Amino acid sequence: MKMHKKKLFSDETVTIGQNSDVDNYIMAIESSCDETACAIVKNGREVVSNVVASQIKTHAKFGGVIPEIAAREHMDAINVVIEEAFSQAKEKEGINPEDITAFAGTAGPGLVGCLLVGLNAAKTLALVYDKPFIGINHLNGHLCANYLDTDLKPPFMALLVSGGHTQIIDVKSYSEQVILGETIDDAVGEAYDKVARLIGLPYPGGPKLDKLAQEGNPKAFQLPEAKVGDYDFSFSGLKTAVLRLVKSFPEDERPIADICASFQERVSSTLIKKLKKALQNSGYDTVVIAGGVAANSEIRKKLFALSDEGYKVYAPPMKYCTDNAAMVASCAYFNSNTFDDVNAEVFSRVK
Ligand code: KG4
Ligand code: ZN
Numbered sequence: 001m002k003m004h005k006k007k008l009f010s011d012e013t014v015t016i017g018q019n020s021d022v023d024n025y026i027m028a029i030e031s032s033c034d035e036t037a038c039a040i041v042k043n044g045r046e047v048v049s050n051v052v053a054s055q056i057k058t059h060a061k062f063g064g065v066i067p068e069i070a071a072r073e074h075m076d077a078i079n080v081v082i083e084e085a086f087s088q089a090k091e092k093e094g095i096n097p098e099d100i101t102a103f104a105g106t107a108g109p110g111l112v113g114c115l116l117v118g119l120n121a122a123k124t125l126a127l128v129y130d131k132p133f134i135g136i137n138h139l140n141g142h143l144c145a146n147y148l149d150t151d152l153k154p155p156f157m158a159l160l161v162s163g164g165h166t167q168i169i170d171v172k173s174y175s176e177q178v179i180l181g182e183t184i185d186d187a188v189g190e191a192y193d194k195v196a197r198l199i200g201l202p203y204p205g206g207p208k209l210d211k212l213a214q215e216g217n218p219k220a221f222q223l224p225e226a227k228v229g230d231y232d233f234s235f236s237g238l239k240t241a242v243l244r245l246v247k248s249f250p251e252d253e254r255p256i257a258d259i260c261a262s263f264q265e266r267v268s269s270t271l272i273k274k275l276k277k278a279l280q281n282s283g284y285d286t287v288v289i290a291g292g293v294a295a296n297s298e299i300r301k302k303l304f305a306l307s308d309e310g311y312k313v314y315a316p317p318m319k320y321c322t323d324n325a326a327m328v329a330s331c332a333y334f335n336s337n338t339f340d341d342v343n344a345e346v347f348s349r350v351k
Contacts, residue, residue: 020101022101025101028103029118029325030105031078034065035324036073037081045148052325055070059204070111102126106141107137115347148320155172162189162290163187163189167181212261213260223242223245225238264296287303288314293321
């Protein structure tokens with residue numbers, strides 16, 4: 001049960017989430033990196049509106065996200081995405097701003113200047129409409145993308161792969177999660193982006209590398225697998241191995257597609273091997289993937305192959321893999337692991 005106190009205006013308490021006796025419409029805002037997003041989700045699963053303004057074009061010019069510029073772009077986009085989310089909800093279900101049960105915003109981890117824009121917008125909406133405010137951990141949000149439009153229920157094993165994180169998480173219940181292992185250096189998405197840059201692909205490199213890999217031979221080169229703990233990962237050695245391999249060819253003779261395919265094969269097989277081990281040891285019958293890299297074609301293929309072994313497999317559709325606010329709204333509904341008053345502050349790293 002979730003009890004929220006609205007500290008600034010009143011001491012009234014409201015129940016939000018699965019124990020609420022009315023339909024919950026939660027509006028959430030996400031602005032942790034380079035997407036300004038706003039969504040309204042009914043009862044944690046039903047997406048009523050979902051608006052994402054991407055800054056990819058801006059940052060492509062610089063080859064990566066420039067935090068100060070990203071924060072300014074969020075300022076330009078924030079009102080537009082909020083208005084659009086309200087208008088989609090009005091059109092679809094006749095929902096007005098006054099009908100929103102609570103307002104949620106990503107509190108971290110992420111770029112502080114960017115987080116401040118979205119979090120303060122969500123807090124302001126909560127104050128204006130006199131509703132509760134809920135601060136959300138972005139990583140929990142990615143996990144909850146799996147609840148959107150599905151009937152998924154804990155317990156399950158999760159692989160969280162994003163630009164900043166790589167974790168195997170034992171999701172014991174909606175609110176209890178145990179991190180079994182994580183990367184000791186680069187995150188998977190980070191490794192993709194770095195390897196993409198060193199072979200000359202433009203930002204954002206991950207999806208482009210994935211595309212090239214599909215045209216190459218995954219067995220062309222045997223790339224090394226890091227020796228770390230059972231459920232931990234390390235990708236910096238692999239990145240160096242790719243750099244060495246690339247440099248071993250003259251610039252105009254580099255078998256780029258084969259290199260991409262071999263890199264993708266090593267990454268995907270390592271991730272799925274460890275995930276499967278965690279899954280077997282847990283005795284669970286359900287496995288999910290989450291985060292921006294969950295959009296990767298080969299990782300999805302290997303994950304879905306687990307269904308041949310009798311496992312129930314969930315992977316969010318592409319639009320809910322990368323940063324969005326629907327996953328944040330779902331998290332506000334299901335997850336009690338939140339910071340829930342208007343004094344909640346942003347944070348850059350995992351708490
Ligand atoms: O979850 P996300 O949107 O942002 C973070 O919270 O970090 O993930 C972004 C990351 C980037 O590193 C991007 O290159 C990677 O996800 N990514 C991919 C693919 N699509 C996005 N990496 C590999 N293959 C893809 N298809
Ligand atoms: Zn993310």
